[in-house]
Amino acid sequence: MSLKFSLVVPTYNEAGGIEQLITELSDVFERNALDGEIIIVDDNSPDGTGEIVDRLSHTYPVRCRHRPEKLGLSSGVIDGWNFARSDSVALGAMDADFSHDINILPAMVGALESGKCGLAIGSRYVRGGGITNWPLRRKITSLVAIALAKPLTRVRDITSGYFLVLRSALEGVKLDPIGFKIGLEVIAKGHYGRAVEIPYVFTDRVAGESKLNQKEILNYLRQLRRIYSGRLLAKANGP
Numbered sequence: 001m002s003l004k005f006s007l008v009v010p011t012y013n014e015a016g017g018i019e020q021l022i023t024e025l026s027d028v029f030e031r032n033a034l035d036g037e038i039i040i041v042d043d044n045s046p047d048g049t050g051e052i053v054d055r056l057s058h059t060y061p062v063r064c065r066h067r068p069e070k071l072g073l074s075s076g077v078i079d080g081w082n083f084a085r086s087d088s089v090a091l092g093a094m095d096a097d098f099s100h101d102i103n104i105l106p107a108m109v110g111a112l113e114s115g116k117c118g119l120a121i122g123s124r125y126v127r128g129g130g131i132t133n134w135p136l137r138r139k140i141t142s143l144v145a146i147a148l149a150k151p152l153t154r155v156r157d158i159t160s161g162y163f164l165v166l167r168s169a170l171e172g173v174k175l176d177p178i179g180f181k182i183g184l185e186v187i188a189k190g191h192y193g194r195a196v197e198i199p200y201v202f203t204d205r206v207a208g209e210s211k212l213n214q215k216e217i218l219n220y221l222r223q224l225r226r227i228y229s230g231r232l233l234a235k236a237n238g239p
Contacts, residue, residue, distance in 0.1 A: 002035040003113045005090035005164055007105075008080030009040050010073045014096040015047040019056060025102055026060045032106040038062040039084055040096075041076040044069055073161075074185070075177035081170075092164035093182060094122075100162040101200040108164045111196040118169045118192030121155060121183070122162030128199030129157070138204075141217070148224055152188045152231070155195050159184060162200075165192055176226060179219030188227045 007025070011018060022038060029036050042050035042064055053064035065083045067076070077093045084091060090112050094100045100122055108120035123129050125146070131139065142159065149158045160183045169192035175185045187195065 006084030006088040010076030073180035074182040123157035123197035133204035
């Protein structure tokens with residue numbers, strides 16, 4: 001019996017590729033006998049992304065959570081998890097721009113099914129993983145972001161936005177919706193026990209706009225400060 005999971009994909013103006021993503025994900029589900037559902041959380045995209053998803057929901061295992069305005073990626077993922085079917089044992093997140101390799105999903109599901117971990121991460125920074133199409137500045141920014149968060153965990157790809165986590169690992173955990181690094185929140189706060197990193201090659205989007213800008217860099221720094229402060233406070237109040 002395959003592990004039930006809900007995979008959340010936040011969107012804003014992704015009409016150009018959302019149908020292809022949904023059909024290809026559905027094909028991966030079917031070919032590998034995966035019991036997954038796709039949750040698209042659309043922030044009222046003016047290009048009609050949400051309407052496309054509504055149409056596809058009659059054919060594919062996808063549902064759309066419509067939001068009234070652009071509210072951010074992390075809050076979108078959290079909203080999507082709350083919208084997910086109640087019997088999904090695992091919850092996940094991925095981007096809509098084809099930067100995440102959907103072909104490693106069976107390995108991610110299998111890692112959770114094995115019972116040896118509670119978190120499976122699509123990782124760019126373990127053997128077999130990598131990045132294509134990134135300028136040097138973007139690579140340096142990513143490595144600095146990871147270095148700043150390194151004391152929090154042994155996970156190599158701390159800033160990954162592609163993962164599956166057991167739903168039980170998030171019970172009682174307050175996730176901060178700031179910025180777009182929801183994976184960092186899960187890695188730093190979740191009660192998943194062990195994490196497994198599945199290698200893949202990240203391909204930067206060739207169309208549309210990247211989420212990385214100065215505002216999001218500042219949000220990431222605020223996010224880190226809150227996590228570190230929470231750790232210090234818990235340590236001070238501990239036994």
